[in-house]
Amino acid sequence: MDREDPSVVVPDIAEALVSIAERYAVGQVGALLPDELVKDLxxxxxxxxxxxxxxxxxxxxxxxxxxxxGMTDIAAWLGAGVLILGLIAAFRHDFRRFISIFPSGGLAP
Incomplete structure (x- = not known):
């Protein structure tokens, strides 16, 4: 992987940070980065x-x-367990917002 010389890159980063700070200070929170930096993104x-x-x-x-x-006794419990484990696997730390839609809501922050 190519690495650029820090003496070339650091001034560009510093200039971008100053631009972000200036725009934030005047309340342009929705457009912190200059248009030329984000036009191709x-x-x-x-x-x-x-x-x-x-x-x-x-x-x-x-x-x-x-x-x-034929496991009718545990069918609902198995479905609920797979649902909770699936939410944890698919959404990691953000899974709690889906748990809060259940009636108990015990795990919601």
């Missing part, structure tokens, strides 16, 4: 809906699968 893709759909389908599938296998 695009917003990252939002995969939240796809991850949530996959988690819900996995929980539903595990509950239905348990029911079809």
């Amino acid at each position: 695009s917003a990252p893709k939002d995969w939240e809906l796809l991850r949530l759909t996959a988690v819900l389908l996995g929980a539903l599938g595990s509950g239905v699968g348990a029911h079809l296998l």
Whole structure:
């Protein structure tokens, strides 16, 4: 990986930080960076809906699968367990905001 000389890069970073500080000081919070620095950038893709759909389908599938296998007593518990573990796996630290939609809401901050 190529590394640029710090004596060349540091002044550019310092100039960008001064520009950000000046814009923040005058209240331009929505446009902290100069337009020439962000003109070629695009917003990252939002995969939240796809991850949530996959988690819900996995929980539903595990509950239905348990029911079809004759384990009707634990089908709901298995589905709920897979749902919570799936949310943790898919959303990491941000999973708590989905837990708060359940009636108990015990894990919500």
